[in-house]
Amino acid sequence: MNLKIGELAARTGCQAETIRYYERRGLLDAPTRSGGNYRLYGARHVDRLTFIRRCRGLDMSLDEVQSLLAFQDHPEQPCCGVNDLLDQHIGEIQRKMSELQSLQDELLRLRARCQSTGRVRECEILRDLVS
Amino acid sequence: MNLKIGELAARTGCQAETIRYYERRGLLDAPTRSGGNYRLYGARHVDRLTFIRRCRGLDMSLDEVQSLLAFQDHPEQPCCGVNDLLDQHIGEIQRKMSELQSLQDELLRLRARCQSTGRVRECEILRDLVS
DNA sequence: TAGAATCCCTGTAGCTACTACAAGGTCAAG
DNA sequence: CTTGACCTTGTAGTAGCTACAGGGATTCTA
Numbered sequence: 001m002n003l004k005i006g007e008l009a010a011r012t013g014c015q016a017e018t019i020r021y022y023e024r025r026g027l028l029d030a031p032t033r034s035g036g037n038y039r040l041y042g043a044r045h046v047d048r049l050t051f052i053r054r055c056r057g058l059d060m061s062l063d064e065v066q067s068l069l070a071f072q073d074h075p076e077q078p079c080c081g082v083n084d085l086l087d088q089h090i091g092e093i094q095r096k097m098s099e100l101q102s103l104q105d106e107l108l109r110l111r112a113r114c115q116s117t118g119r120v121r122e123c124e125i126l127r128d129l130v131s
Numbered sequence: 132m133n134l135k136i137g138e139l140a141a142r143t144g145c146q147a148e149t150i151r152y153y154e155r156r157g158l159l160d161a162p163t164r165s166g167g168n169y170r171l172y173g174a175r176h177v178d179r180l181t182f183i184r185r186c187r188g189l190d191m192s193l194d195e196v197q198s199l200l201a202f203q204d205h206p207e208q209p210c211c212g213v214n215d216l217l218d219q220h221i222g223e224i225q226r227k228m229s230e231l232q233s234l235q236d237e238l239l240r241l242r243a244r245c246q247s248t249g250r251v252r253e254c255e256i257l258r259d260l261v262s
Numbered sequence: 263t264a265g266a267a268t269c270c271c272t273g274t275a276g277c278t279a280c281t282a283c284a285a286g287g288t289c290a291a292g
Numbered sequence: 293c294t295t296g297a298c299c300t301t302g303t304a305g306t307a308g309c310t311a312c313a314g315g316g317a318t319t320c321t322a
Contacts (some may be wrong), residue, residue: 004298015280033146034220036260036287036300038288038298038299051260054260055260058234058241061245061279069197070250072257075250075252075253075258076250076252077251078250079245079250082245082256090235093235094235097232097235100224100228100231101228103189103224107189107217107220109219110217111214111221114210116209116211118209120203120205120210122210123202123210125210126203126213129182129186130181130255135269136269136270147270148308148309148311149309167270168317169269169318187308
């Protein structure tokens with residue numbers, strides 16, 4: 001294996017600087033180094049990084065990802081913690097969505113107040129926003 | 132009028148530190164000062180800050196708010212720019228919502244893979260996240 | 263009128279999850 | 293042997309605040 005950071009980056013679709021950042025943050029453990037002090041990654045790192053990127057793609061925070069990684073490192077534990085974390089995350093997304101829905105409603109209502117023919121002076125949108 | 136920053140904060144539901152931050156950012160212009168160097172705000176500031184907070188409540192960025200404030204300061208301009216900004220913002224919210232919807236779908240699919248009885252070792256959720 | 267409590271001031275550093283340098287070292291190709 | 297692509301560390305920037313520290317002003321109470 002023995003990938004350099006750029007190769008790992010290409011393989012996972014993650015920038016090299018992001019990989020170094022994950023290492024600093026403690027999500028990815030430090031790989032071995034080559035003679036010239038280059039990071040050398042193995043298959044285990046590819047898996048971990050893939051996992052992290054998948055979770056991030058699902059909008060999880062790095063703290064959440066770190067929790068899931070901790071579960072992976074203790075395979076004998078019951079897995080209900082994983083489910084709890086996911087349920088909580090699903091709840092958060094739910095909340096965000098309904099919040100955005102209210103925003104959208106209000107924005108459309110606001111937008112309907114102006115037919116874009118006049119001057120700023122008479123614009124009902126701006127007037128509406130102060131009150 | 133002549134409100135101190137804490138009074139303006141209480142009146143608008145905005146923290147004093149946030150108000151100072153808006154001043155630094157150039158959204159709220161610097162008020163006069165008292166003898167003891169306290170900021171003293173007038174009715175105009177109350178209106179501006181209310182406007183800003185309303186916009187922020189609609190999830191607009193400070194840059195967007197600043198654009199709207201610029202429109203307010205040029206009341207003779209045609210107001211179609213205001214409409215454009217709002218339409219664009221509505222579009223963004225729309226995009227965010229459909230993105231969250233896909234996330235939600237995928238999270239629910241993922242969640243359905245585990246019935247929380249086993250150990251982490253066999254957890255299909257974690258397995259799914261690596262591949 | 264003294265002292266305490268509560269405000270206010272400036273400036274700086276922290277938060278998330280990166281991203282973008284600068285200044286330099288390593289390595290492979292020509 | 294030089295060029296260019298890659299790698300290294302460290303630092304600073306992004307958005308929109310928030311949280312101090314260390315000090316001054318004002319106001320309330322005894």
